[in-house]
Amino acid sequence: MTSLDLSVSFQESFKAYDVRGIVGETITAATVEATGAAFVDVLGLAGQTVLVGGDMRPSSPEFAQAFARGAAARGANPKMLGLISTDELYFACGTLSAAGVVFTASHNPAEYNGMKMALPGAVPVSSDTGLFEIRDIAARYLTEGIPASDPGTLSDQDVLADYAGYLRSLVDLSGSRPLKVVVDAGNGMAGLTTPAVLGDGVLPALPLEIVELYFELDGTFPNHPANPLEPENLRDLQAAVVAHGADIGLAFDGDADRCFVIDETGNPVSxxxxxxxxxxxxxxxxxxxxxxxxxxxxxxxxxxxxxxxxxxxxxxxxxxxxxxxxxxxxxxxxxxxxxxxxxxxxxxxxxxxxxxxxxxxMHVLAALGEQETPLSALAHEYEPYVSSGEINSKIEDKDAAVARVRARFAGEDVDIDELDGVTFTARDGSWWFNLRPSNTEPFLRLNAEAIDTATLDKVRDTVLNLVRE
CATH class of the missing domain: 3.40.120.10 (Alpha-D-Glucose-1,6-Bisphosphate, subunit A, domain 3)
Incomplete structure (x- = not known):
């Protein structure tokens, strides 16, 4: 692949909020090095510290080093954080007042990797704050080379213990009643952060018995995809919670910035x-x-x-x-x-x-540990309605599908707003639903909620029949 071909394909991996592509195709060490240089130039980071870390994917260490080379070539001083979760990067950017990057593709399959970038104070770098400018300059550096500059210096720092201590300062679990907690790390970064924060890996033990599920850091995801948003990826955790008689189950995605909760009966808490x-x-x-x-x-x-x-x-x-x-x-x-x-x-x-x-x-654990009722009863207080979850329909003409739904509900006692997609809300409060088109796929996404199952089923089926005509 020529540098021009590589530049074009790499630009496609820049999304609105992060960078995500296929290793060896749309994201390579060369493209990452150019991005590191562009990151420094666009954000004016010459002479400043740039934090660099990565998750457990096999390509992350190589990419972190490549990014650091590019950043140092343009005069920044990369501080290598090693293996980190995405929220560890945010912690480091916030407490060290430095910009940074973590190499991760979150919940995506093993062949993917990417970059999440943040400014000092953990302000996100997105299409509105320089990400596309970084993309364009990186593409130019791929074809023209990275300009020479006084190089910066590399150093190392481990932030895991400070991260764990900071989280414990925000939620005190030391007085909780004893809880048995099953954690499914999905072979992702929660396998590193959970023992540090909830266990006794770096801090004193809490009144929590942690049952570990897939804590081995393995970016090939040998057990199941690290995407707990998909119900099938929660099945092992649900079974383990029931089998161990646990009080609660926690499932994290690959970079551990999302957490899903399972109650003691094995049912998800929304x-x-x-x-x-x-x-x-x-x-x-x-x-x-x-x-x-x-x-x-x-x-x-x-x-x-x-x-x-x-x-x-x-x-x-x-x-x-x-x-x-x-x-x-x-x-x-x-x-x-x-x-x-x-x-x-x-x-x-x-x-x-x-x-x-x-x-x-930690907040859920604290709430559970402060009282004697099981999580299922506690969660019931916060789930008075029934919801559909997100339902995707593969539709080429999404605008026409939404127009059919609008026509069906026109004249009814319904409020409509367009904050994000189109939301229809019954004025009597009995139901609402939202239709949002995907920006990258031929999908129209439906989310609906109602006061009871019968109402939800009626609204959901009516909308899906119209959308899928």
Whole structure:
């Protein structure tokens, strides 16, 4: 492949929020080195520290070194963090006030890798904050070479112990009743961070018995994909929770920035319920510190139970589009204490407005450990409605499909908004649904919620029949 061919294919791996491509095809050591140089130039980081780490994928160490070479060539001083989760990068960017990158493809299959980048303070680097400029300059460096400059120097730093200590300072689990916790790391980075934060790997033991499932760091994912959003990838955890008589199960994705929760019966606790539970705790803490109306962010796919609970508890709920760059921007603008998404991304003001699955898990553990009722009963308080989950329909003409749905509900007692896709809400409060087109695939995504199963089934089937005509 010529440098021109490589440049074109590599540019396709730059998405709105991160970089993600196939190793050896759309992402290589050469393209990564050029990106490291461009990262320094676009963000003005010559003479400054640039943090570089990676997950357990086989290509991550090579790519981290390549990025560091490119960054050093343009005068930055790379600090190598070694094996890290994505939220460890955010922690490091926040506490060290430095820009950085982590090599990960999150929940994608083994043949993928990519980059998540952040500015000092863990502010995300996205298409709105320089990512596409980095892409364009990297493409030029691939064909013209990286310009010579006074090179920077490399150093190493391990942030795992500080990361674990920081999270424990935010949620005190030392007084919890004893809990048996099954954790499915999916052969991802939670296999490293869980013993440090919840176990006795680097800090004193907590009253938690951790049952480890797939803690071996292995980016080939020999047991199941590290994508707990897919129900089949939760089956091993569900079975283990029941078999061990555990109080709770936790499943992390590959880079450990998302966490999914299983109750003691083996049933999933919805991310909306987790959002509501954590929101209640964070509102109470903020009000105790003197805030009048703490702000909670939720995307438009989360259950309406979330804003209802926030209002009941004296907070203010702010609804936003789906996507972490939108959430983080609104978190910062509103001074929000917490934010949650239906995809199990959870954002905390005390964690630099960034998402961390581990901190969300600690809040759930704390809530469970503070009372004697099982998790199934606790979660039931936060799940008063029934939801469809996300249903994808492969549709070439997505606009026409949405138009058919609009025509069907025209004139009915329904509110329609277009914050993200199109959301239809019954004015009597009995149901709502959202249709969002995928930006990268021929999919129209349906999410629906209703007051009971019969209503949900009727609304879901009506919409899907119209969409799939």
């Amino acid at each position: 991310p909306s319920a987790v959002t509501a539970l954590v929101a209640r705790r964070e509102i109470a803490r903020a009000k105790a510190a003197g805030e009048d109306s703490p702000v909670i962010i939720h995307n438009l796919i989360t259950s309406r139970a979330v804003p209802e609970l926030v209002a009941t508890d004296g907070g203010r709920a702010v609804r936003t589009r789906v996507g972490h760059s939108f959430i983080k921007a609104v978190m910062a603008a509103e001074g929000a204490v917490f934010g949650g998404e239906h995809s199990a991304h959870y954002y905390f003001r005390d964690f630099f407005n960034a998402d961390t699955g581990m901190l969300a898990a």
